[in-house]
Amino acid sequence: MKTIILLLSGFALLSLATDAWAQDAETELLEEVTQFAGPGVEGMGKPRGVVISYERLPNFDIESESDDQRLGNGQGRIRRHNKFAAQIGAPLINRPQTKLLIGLSYDLEEFNFEGLSDSSYGLYRYLEDKNLHSIGLQLAYLHALNERNFYLMRVKGELNGDYTRIDKDISNYFKGTVDLAYGWSLSPYYSIGVGVQYGWVFGRQRILPGILYNRTFNPKWGVESIFPANTRLRYNANEKTLFYVGWKLDGSSYDIFADQTDLKQFGEIELRRTDIKGLLRMEREIHDFLWFAVEGGFRQYYRNRVFAEPGDTDELIDNDLAGAGYIRAEIYLVPPRKWVD
Template identity: 30%
Template sequence: MTFGLLLSATCVCAQEVAPDNVEAEGPIIEAATRFKPRPKFLVYETELLRDFTVIPTSAIVGDAQANVSQNLIREGKLKFPMVLKERTKIIGGLGYRHEQFKFSEQSDEVYPLFTRFDDKSLKRLSFSAYMQQILKEKKFVYIYFNSSLNSDRPGSENINYQLKWSVAGIYGKQRGPHKQLGFGASFGYDFGQPAAYPVLMFNNDFSLHWGYELLLPKSAKLRYSPNLSNHFIGALELQGASYSLQDSLFSGFDLLEFRRSSVRALLTYERELHDWLWFGVTAGYRFPINLFISEPGDRRADALMKIDADPTPYLSFSIFLVPPNKMYNRAKGSG
């Protein structure tokens, strides 16, 4: 598929749900869609957290304390169309995430956690699929699926422990051209351990410049767009993950699992550099909720080591590609 066709397909997949019998609410409300951010299909992001203190405790190796002088995260994402039909659209995605730690001021320089993670990395290789199915009477179904290899050494060895997956489904109704309400369920690692929980979705672009997106309890976002070229987004997000550790910390354990979850409060600014080229900067604060190391197995919650980490600010920078504006508007039928 050529570059231009890929852009066109991405535009079509990203347009808003437009079920039967949804009428426009006038020229001002109709124009509000022009101030929403266009979908991203290629993203590179770098995130750096400020120094913070960690205090691991373990009945096996004892307790310690250290300063995390560097927690650097690099991430790349690619989205592409898989199915493009009038009522059914499926978007695929590939992702790579690389996270690295550096410690200083260790109370014990040979403590297993510090020697194991210092200047080493956790990696994630992922595939995702997102389906949008439009039904009759202004109703719709969203389904999201993600599978990934999460490990310090992703590969075929012990792949059953490295493979993590999450899924979510939402059934909803279009309440107007720019308002959606839905409910469903989600399964994943947002709490560090695998868990299923109900979700409520409510999206509303309530004016030309303002809108919000709620996917509770996972995220809440408020957007202000003064014009086509600038977007401000404030958000609260629940994030979690689980990684298989191939190189064990403790003798007698060949494999271990590193689990974590946190709440993030953040403010993002996105700016157009060129029609299809944008950059973003995010300032936020991370509040750890759950951080521990256990034996492998999704149902295990017995911590071999618990880790207390201070809340810490972070800063991230991203550069990304979006569909050209004229192509995006044509795909939505408004250009």
């Protein structure tokens, strides 16, 4: 835990010296509004510099099934599922018509179970208080062809896993994605687009098409959506307070080495998860350049499985996780008004 606090503190200190922005390329690019075409629309939240967040899902059951007789089945209760994240980024090129953006992210997940013992299911014993890490680096390119048409590209690489073998072969943990999109700015209040994402999407290697729909209907109401990944209805209470209601898909993939359990016989294995979240969210200005957000809702798992080999399609363990409420808190930096007014 001390390591996490030091890492997050380091991100915060670095942000004070950086003319930065970025959350994730999907969100970053949507927030960009210029005189040229772009996916952003009037009324959306401000571009974000550094973001630090914490999320918790408490008290839900887990049941596991395996066709491999060496593993068998198991059941237990997860006392809490914690997620930490920190992100920072900056523009390498920041022209009205062309932008090249770089971002760095760090994420961590950990599980705590109730009543574990030496005879508990091997996967649960391995996951207990284990740090599952993800370090990501991305480049995103946005170019406006004119006042109406734009395209964007993003390349992202991540190192996802328990990091117990990172000194031997770093490629064990590498996951990459490529995004391509083309869009139309129909007005300062209305943008649409189509695109495709290839790579490790929501914890699984696939090709996923997407439809962008951003629209501000009036000074109070708007919609922000990249279907099927997320959709949010926005309410602008005032320039310092925004509310959202909607849903989003969330997923991850980790390469792990459970050497202290009966999973050791399989060597490198892969844990993949995909969740669906219904959410309520509030964003509020603390100071000119400092904002915070509180988000809560209900998480329902879609898939949570273990595979004997990374990229495999036949699961070794199929986990059934009960739905659970969650709460998320964020604090982030935005450009001061004097920089954008």
